[in-house]
Amino acid sequence: xxxxxxxxxxxxxxxxxxxxxxxxxxxxxxxxxxxxxxxxxxxxxxxxxxxxxxxxxxxxxxxxxxxxxxxxxxxxxxxxxxxxxxxxxxxxxxxxxxxxxxxxxxxxxxxxxxxxxxxxxxxxxxxxxxxxxxxxxxxxxxxxxxxxxxxxxxxxxxxxxxxxxxxxxxxxxxxxxxxxxxxxxxxxxxxxxxxxxxxxxxxxxxxxxxxxxxxxxxxxxxxxxxxxxxxxxxxxxxxxxxxxxxxxxxxxxxxxxxxxxxxxxxxxxxxxxxxxxx
Numbered sequence: 001x002x003x004x005x006x007x008x009x010x011x012x013x014x015x016x017x018x019x020x021x022x023x024x025x026x027x028x029x030x031x032x033x034x035x036x037x038x039x040x041x042x043x044x045x046x047x048x049x050x051x052x053x054x055x056x057x058x059x060x061x062x063x064x065x066x067x068x069x070x071x072x073x074x075x076x077x078x079x080x081x082x083x084x085x086x087x088x089x090x091x092x093x094x095x096x097x098x099x100x101x102x103x104x105x106x107x108x109x110x111x112x113x114x115x116x117x118x119x120x121x122x123x124x125x126x127x128x129x130x131x132x133x134x135x136x137x138x139x140x141x142x143x144x145x146x147x148x149x150x151x152x153x154x155x156x157x158x159x160x161x162x163x164x165x166x167x168x169x170x171x172x173x174x175x176x177x178x179x180x181x182x183x184x185x186x187x188x189x190x191x192x193x194x195x196x197x198x199x200x201x202x203x204x205x206x207x208x209x210x211x212x213x214x215x216x217x218x219x220x221x222x223x224x225x226x227x228x229x230x231x232x233x234x235x236x237x238x239x240x241x242x243x244x245x246x247x248x249x250x251x252x253x254x255x256x257x258x259x260x261x262x263x264x265x266x267x268x269x270x271x272x273x274x275x276x277x278x
Contacts, residue, residue, distance in 0.1 A: 002225075002260040005269070007253050013265035014243050018150055018206045026142065030135035034128060041127040043069035047110075049122045055110065060103045070100045076127070077113055078134050151206040152190055154264070155239060162271035165194040170201075178234065181227050195277035197233060200270075204239040210247030218248065218255040225259040235260065239267060 003010070034041075043066050050058050062069060074082045074096045082097035089112065099105045110116050124130050152168070159166050172187040173179050178201075191202040203221060207214055221238050228236040238255075241263040245252050255261070262270045 002258060003256060005266055007256045010256065010261065010263060010266070011245065011249060011252070013263060014245055015241050015264055016243050017208060018154060018241065018264070020150075023146060023150055024140075024143070025136055026139055026146070030132060030139055033135050034132045037072045037075070037131070038128055040066075040069040040072045041131055044072070044127050047119050048124060048127070049120065051120050052111075052116060055116060055119070056103070056107050059106050059110075063103045063106065070106050071097070072131075073100060073106070073109060073115070075131060075134060076115060078138060080138070151204050151241070155191065155202075155204050155267075158267060158271065159191070159193065162268075162275060164271060164274050167192050167194075175199075175234075177231065178227075181231070187224075193237075193274050195274045198235060198277055199233060200235050200237045200274060201228070202237045202239060205242075206240070207242035207244030209244045211244070214244060214248035215251045218251040221259055222255045237262065237270060239263070239270070241265075 043062060046062055047055060047058055071082065074080075074084070079096065082100075083095050085093045085095055086099075088094050088099070089108065096109075099109045110119065118124060156166075156168060168191055170189050170192045172182050172189070189201045190204050191200075193200040193202060203224075205217065221236075225236045225238075228234055236259070238259050238261045240261065
């Protein structure tokens, strides 16, 4: 038995969230993405407030002067990849960027996408602000990846407060004995904690929602733990939390029998253990 805390106690203390208010938007990234195309957006501001007839003339004028500005039009539809295929007015597949090669194609793009109404109603004063709002919306798609990073940052802070010696994102190739055990499986661990007599190789994650990934993770870490069984001074530790596990409780319970596990409520048990092993 790897864990002294009863599984039911472990599962009952899983937290609903590890998010603070800074989690939701990466403002620096949104501003950087906007600033990267601000020259193009400033040129496209020329089209704001123009009606349908004026729009065609202004597109032709701007195309002759700075055709590159129109490359950012897909982003105004919250589409980053201009290679994305759409159906044209004849129902034929075409990549977005190919529509933007001529003034007439650009005009068709603006009309068919609904941007003509947005540009002409004079409610938008600056496309820089418009795109910044789009970037904030698109950034919400990155929250799934940020959840793991948030957990790693939290664990790192806990380790620092406990004065543990540790490193982050450690490649298994740095440890020859482990590299032999893992073979061709080149693995990176979220943390390695170094005590006087032992090294703890740690993976951490947080799941707010369920899904098949949880079962896969539990199975993978159970297999991972077996590779450490015959290593006297090495140990695998899994720190995981989140009520998403309630949907995969049985699989987690199986892993709990063979993997040394902690959640955010009892992680102090691990830090004390590592401290006492100095």
